[in-house]
Amino acid sequence: MKQHWLVRPGTIRLLWAVFLSVLALTVLASLITDVHAWFWLDGTFAFNAWYGFATCIGMVVFAKLIGRLLHRKDTYYDRN
């Protein structure tokens, strides 16, 4: 079966390239944007970029830890 164009390795490499360039562009856009900071931390360079990235990593790690404690097989309640 012929591979769909979206799942070919070439396309996926291209998508990553486009994605990373867009990320870079949004960071560069900070240079030419007047950001209104409410507090000092959110006035740091490209705040939303690093903050979004860091908090998401944090949330995934936190979720994994919670999961260790609270995960059960999805038939857990069926036994009752």
Next chain:
Amino acid sequence: MTGISAIPPGLPLLLGALLLPLFGPRVRAILALGLPLLTLALAWQVADGVILRIPFLDYELEPVAGDRLSRLFGTIFAIAAFAGALFALNRARVIELVAGLACAGSAIGVTFAGDLITLVVFWEALALASTLVVWSAMTDQSYHASMRYILIHLLGGVLLMTGIIGHVADTGSVTFTTMALDSPAHWLILAGFLVNAGAPPLSAWLPDAYPEASPTGMVFLSAFTTKTAVYVLLRGFPGTEILIYLGLYMIFYGIVYALLENDMRRILAYSIVNQVGFMVCGIGIGTELSMNGAASHAFTHIIYKALLLMSAGSVLYMTGKRKCTDLGGLFHSMPLTTTCGIIGALSISAFPLTSGFISKSMISQAAGGEHLALIWFLLTAGSAGVFLHAGVKFPWFVFFQKDSGLRPPDPPLNMRLAMIFFAFLCLAIGIWPAPLYAILPFPVDYVPYTRAHVVEMLQLLLFSGLAFFIMLPYMKRTPTITLDWDWFYRGLGLRVVRSVLSMSSPLHVRMRIGFLRRLGTFFGTLFLYHGPQGILARTWATGSMVLWVVILLGLYLLAYYY
């Protein structure tokens, strides 16, 4: 009180829904689509102030009272009922359609209720109707889930009703106005409202019950119960500080549990709690901007959440599968469902040019404006987390990731039309927010499309996306569930009850044997006198009958004289 505007807008929908089973498919379709539109028209007939007063006992009911807030919620509930009915038409059981439209009618009844008695009547009708929606999936799981669902909602109803009785005893008035947390009664009312909002510790009912509904049923469910709670909180408890913290808990609870979840519709159910968290937080902040944010976010949320659930519902309807571990690669054969799912996912993430962008940011803007630093930082992290758990995770695991080999086509026409309608609304509101801003409770002095806001949001969301794909190896789906507060009554509570029963079983057995023995003696005696050979079951001679009648009449005569 004049003519048509004195009709409670929710009533024709609530009562009309009950008539649906009487008609054939064609008339039923016309009614199911026409009644929500009629309701929409009625909602806009309601002017400001109390339109209808009915004396009841010592009080005055106000079943029709309008203002900007009630019209806003009335509008979106009617639109949601229309799209939900279109999606469900000919696909759902008639009972589910009836229940779904009755949900909408009850929710609209709440939004136009000027007094607490009318409110609680429609509130309970909503609980019953939504239970019926869960139940009408007609599976074992849905039956048990609907029973757990109604237990929690009846508890919420009892809290609310007790609070209302206390409030009326304190103040002598049944009018539904803003309340302060200055009496136990008001705490109870708040608790009753919060049960329906999915606030902790009773939030588990939502991801427990909703995903057990049918593919079409969950679309109905997502729109009404929690958003009715948001409406009553907006009206009853604006600026109540505790709501900020409850809202923040709901935001992160929704994200963390959705990240751990494997069932696609449970991911979306957790994400309802997450989104309602933003609204509850906005209500807690209590400025005009944050209240507008909460109200408009409820409006846009109903649309994009229904859209997400329609796309998930289409997948479930066409494949019969609901777990991420069984799905993937569906974009091959379901292009429209994929596109609509992605539009919904971008909207929930507040991507520029979608509806979430123009509503949610008002809430964090308000937190910043009030210099609530910690809350602002948490709301921003929450926004990033929304993209993580709903914006990327849902479409990625359902439509892309590994190829599951499933190749179902897009769903039938009416389902496609409903999705297209809501996808259109998501984009239209995002691109042209002015009409929505014009009907918000307070005048809007907010410009969403500034360069700074667009750049900030793109950075936040795209870098969250980067985090998702970097962490992908850690996000591998497993066939698991995550324990929640409901473990205390579904797990621990059950075990306690069982062990008490087993400990007391010798006593129980003795009591049972004793009872049965007594029952046997009782029936034995009964049989002796009334059985076929019993003295009271004999055929009596006419003569003796007449004799007894004469004696009785004689006694009566004597009693009459003395």
